[in-house]
Amino acid sequence: MSSPIPVTLLFADGVSHRLSVPCGGNLVESANEAGIHLLTDCSNGQCGTCTAQLVSGSVDLDDYDRAVLPDDDRACGTVLPCVCRVNSACAIELPYDSSEALSEEPVPIAAEVTAVEQVASETVRLEVKVPQAVVFEPGQYVRITPAGADYHRSYSMANVPGTDRLQFFIRLVPGGAFSEWLAGAKAGDPVELSSPHGTFFLRHEERPRLFVAGGTGVAPFLSMLRAMAAHPPAHRTTFLIGARTPGHLFALDELKQLGEQLEGVDLQIAVEQDAQPGCHAGYATDLIPQLGLDPSTRVYLCGPPPMVEAGRRAAEAAGLKRADVLCERFA
Numbered sequence: 001m002s003s004p005i006p007v008t009l010l011f012a013d014g015v016s017h018r019l020s021v022p023c024g025g026n027l028v029e030s031a032n033e034a035g036i037h038l039l040t041d042c043s044n045g046q047c048g049t050c051t052a053q054l055v056s057g058s059v060d061l062d063d064y065d066r067a068v069l070p071d072d073d074r075a076c077g078t079v080l081p082c083v084c085r086v087n088s089a090c091a092i093e094l095p096y097d098s099s100e101a102l103s104e105e106p107v108p109i110a111a112e113v114t115a116v117e118q119v120a121s122e123t124v125r126l127e128v129k130v131p132q133a134v135v136f137e138p139g140q141y142v143r144i145t146p147a148g149a150d151y152h153r154s155y156s157m158a159n160v161p162g163t164d165r166l167q168f169f170i171r172l173v174p175g176g177a178f179s180e181w182l183a184g185a186k187a188g189d190p191v192e193l194s195s196p197h198g199t200f201f202l203r204h205e206e207r208p209r210l211f212v213a214g215g216t217g218v219a220p221f222l223s224m225l226r227a228m229a230a231h232p233p234a235h236r237t238t239f240l241i242g243a244r245t246p247g248h249l250f251a252l253d254e255l256k257q258l259g260e261q262l263e264g265v266d267l268q269i270a271v272e273q274d275a276q277p278g279c280h281a282g283y284a285t286d287l288i289p290q291l292g293l294d295p296s297t298r299v300y301l302c303g304p305p306p307m308v309e310a311g312r313r314a315a316e317a318a319g320l321k322r323a324d325v326l327c328e329r330f331a
Contacts, residue, residue, distance in 0.1 A: 003023075004020035004021060004023075005021050005022070005023055005025075005086050005087070005088060005089055006018060006019070006020060006089050007019045007020075007021050007027065007030075007086055007090055007091070007092065008090070008091040008092070009036065009038075009091075009092055009094060009101075010055065010092065010093040010094065011094050011096065011098035011101070012094065012095055012096055012097050013097040013098055013099070015098035015102075017036060017098070017102075019031060019034055019036065020034075022086075023086070024085055024086070025085070025086055026082075026083075026084065026085060027059070027082075027084035027085075027086055027092070028040055028043070028050065028081050028082045028084070030086070031081075031101075035102070035104075036101050036102060037101050037102075037103075037104075038050060038081050038101055039094075039096060039100060039101065039197065039198075039199070040081065040082045041143075042082070042331065043082045044062075044063075044064075044082065044083065045061070045062065045063060045064025045065055045068065045069070045080050045082060045083040046064070046068060046331050047068065047305075047329050047330060047331060048068040048069070048080070048308075048327065049198075049329075050080055050081045051068075051069070051079075051080060051095070052078070052079055052081050052093060052094050052095065053077050053078055053093040053095075054077040054079045054090060054091075054092055054093075055077065055092065055093050056090060056091040057089050057090025057091060058087075058088055058090060059079055059084045059085060059087070059088075059090055059092075060084070060085040060087055061074075061079065061080065061083050061085070062083040062085065063083070064080050064083050065305055067304075067305035067306045067308075067309050068080070068305045068329055070309060079092065096199050100197075105194070105195070106194075106195045108145070108192040108194060109131075109134070109142075109192065109193040109194070109195070110130075110131065110190065110192060111128040111129060111130045111190070111191050111192065111193050112128060112187075112188060112189070112190055113127070113128055113185055113186065113187055113188065113189040113190075113191060114127045114128060114129045114165065114187055115127040115187065116182065116185050116186065116187075119169070119250040119251070120248050120249060120250035121245065121247040121248045122171050122172045122248065123169055123170065123171055123172070123215075123216055123248065123250050124170050125167065125168070125169055125170075125250075126155075126167070126168045126169075126170055126185070127166070127167050127168075128144075128165070128166050128168075128191060128193070129165055129166075130164050130165075130166065130193065132164060133164045134157075134161070134162070134163070134164070134166060134193075134196065135161055135162055135196075136157060136161045136196035136201075137161070137196070137201035138157075138160070138161060138201055138202040138220070138224040138226070138227040139156065139198065139200050139201035139202050139220040139221075139223060139224055139300075139328070140157065140196040140197060140198040140200070140201050140220075141155055141156040141196070141198050141220075142154070142155070142157065142166070142193045142194050142195070142196055142197065143193070143194040144168070144178075144191055144192070144193055145191060145192045145193075146178070146181045146185075146189070146191050147189065147190040147191060147192070149181065151177050152194070153170075153178040154330075155168040156198075156219045156220035156223065156302075156328075157196075157220070157223050158219040158220070158223050158226075158251075159222075159223060159226065160223065160226045160227050160230075161227065168219065169216045169218065169219040169222075169250065169251070170182060171215060171216045198328070199326075200300070200302065200326055200327070200328035201220075201224075202223075202224040202227060202228070202300075203298060203326075205298060206233075206234060206235060207235055207294075207297065207298055208237070208238075208293070208294045208296065208297040208298070209233075209235070209236075209237040209238070209297065209298050209299075210237075210238050210239075210288075210291070210293060210297050210298070210299045210315070211237065211238070211240065211300050211302075212239075212240045212242075212284055212285065212288070212299070212300070212301045212302070212303070212307075212311045213239070213240070213241050213242070213284070213302050213303055214241075214242045214243075214284065214302070214303025214304055214307040214308075215242075215243060215303055215304065216330075217302035217303035217307075217328070217330070218241060218250065218251060218255075218302075220302055220328065221239065221300070221302065222251060222255070224300075225237075225239075225258045225262070225265070226258065228262060229258055229261050229262060232261075232263070232264070233262075233264065234264075235264065236264040236265075237262070237265045237266070238265075238266045238268070238293075239255070239259075239265060239266065239267045239268070240268050240270065240284040240285075240287050240288070241267070241268070241269050241270070242270045242272075242283055242284030242285070242303070242307065243269075243270075243271050243272070244271065244272050244273060245271055245272070245273045245274050246271055246275075246276055246279070248271075249269065249271070255267055268280065268284075269284075270282055270283055270284040270287060283310065284307070284311075285307060285311045285314050288311065288315060288318055289317065291318070293315075293318050293319070293320060295319055295320065295321075297320055297324065298324050298326070299311070299312075299315045299320060299324060299325040299326065300326050300328075301315075301325065301326070301327045301328070302328040302329075302330075303328075303329070303330070304329070304330065304331070305329045308327050308328075308329050312325050
């Protein structure tokens, strides 16, 4: 029998943890067995939630989506722990504090559906009520589990933190288990929520911001803008929204109101088909080279993996640092 292989996990707060992994073992599974809960969601290389940096040694990767982990990033040492197979000693750097991984998962939050409303083509607004106000960072998400279900799905909150009503915008997926539940959901139905998760959240910084959303990726930015309205920033925020058709857009009235309230928000819309006057015909990421962005701009990208990757490349081509680009991908 092969001896266990040492893996060193390096967290953003300076804490390191030594882990023993069976030869060929999955990194996340081995960490879970040791009581270390690395941040992950899809568990099969499709979302990028677990993205980390290999700083020494090597690992093998099971199949994954190349849009989530492009080949040039992989060549630079970026890895997806959820599909990592350990065959030699290595060290991996995680972009979050040890407290997010070393604490036990809190007891699920009991919640109750209060509203289900279709607001656009393929998009439903789900509102739930919780017993106590939930504190989170604008942009974070929770996992939602319908009562009695053996599955969960992750969605970003669109509301401001610190309320007992949570709002989500959810894309309907034909044949999807959660979408089928949502089609029959009604006020009063029970669900369970995880505690808030995620490193994609609004940073409190004195510099310009660029928000880029694809589809229901608008949701976390709604939370951010609603939070920003209470403390208007001194620097400008540019918000690019992309959708397949005008019918896929939602929450535009509130977004325009928030833009007027915040004054320094520039909202631009792009649609791939049937663009109307005032909308860019194409992708939201097409607009990035035209913005003349300040080099200090913090970029937030949220949407399907191909959109996020296109946005990241466009931001880098515009002279922005890769370290200043925050990404949230969803399938």
